[in-house]
Amino acid sequence: MQQAKPHADLLGRVIGMLILLAGMGLLALAFKNAYDLFSHPISGLEFASTKTAAPPPINIGAAIFDFVRQLVLLGFMTTIGSIASGKGIALYLGAVQWGEPRPVRHEAAQPASTPPTTPVEPAKSPAAKPQNG
Numbered sequence: 358m359q360q361a362k363p364h365a366d367l368l369g370r371v372i373g374m375l376i377l378l379a380g381m382g383l384l385a386l387a388f389k390n391a392y393d394l395f396s397h398p399i400s401g402l403e404f405a406s407t408k409t410a411a412p413p414p415i416n417i418g419a420a421i422f423d424f425v426r427q428l429v430l431l432g433f434m435t436t437i438g439s440i441a442s443g444k445g446i447a448l449y450l451g452a453v454q455w456g457e458p459r460p461v462r463h464e465a466a467q468p469a470s471t472p473p474t475t476p477v478e479p480a481k482s483p484a485a486k487p488q489n490g
Contacts, residue, residue, distance in 0.1 A: 369452025377445030383438030391431055399424050 401420030 366452040370449055373445050373447075373449030373452055375445070376448060377442055380438045380441030380443075380445055383434055383441060387431055387434035387438055390427075390434070394424075394427055394431065 399420050401416040401423075
């Protein structure tokens with residue numbers, strides 16, 4: 358059984374923890390941006406008062422395009438933050454397991470003797486019998 362050096366996993370733990378924290382920071386930034394995006398009205402689509410006319414169509418198209426762009430960026434930030442956090446956890450746990458000795462794995466023992474099996478002969482069909490004639 359091969360064992361690692363006692364301090365060989367310190368660098369892996371530190372890097373794993375940094376990647377985990379970076380992913381969590383990216384997720385926190387994505388949630389803050391989502392809160393800001395959905396708590397304020399979309400600029401270009403709000404009405405100044407109820408007596409004014411609707412915003413011009415050019416402003417509506419630009420505002421919707423900007424809103425969709427922000428939603429796509431929010432999705433990318435969330436996805437990348439989740440992947441980075443998962444990789445950081447995997448790296449940290451891999452470094453922790455690398456530094457600890459692994460238990461010896463015992464295979465299941467096969468039975469010492471098995472009862473003999475008798476071969477089964479195929480059934481003969483009546484068409485295969487020779488006819489006397």
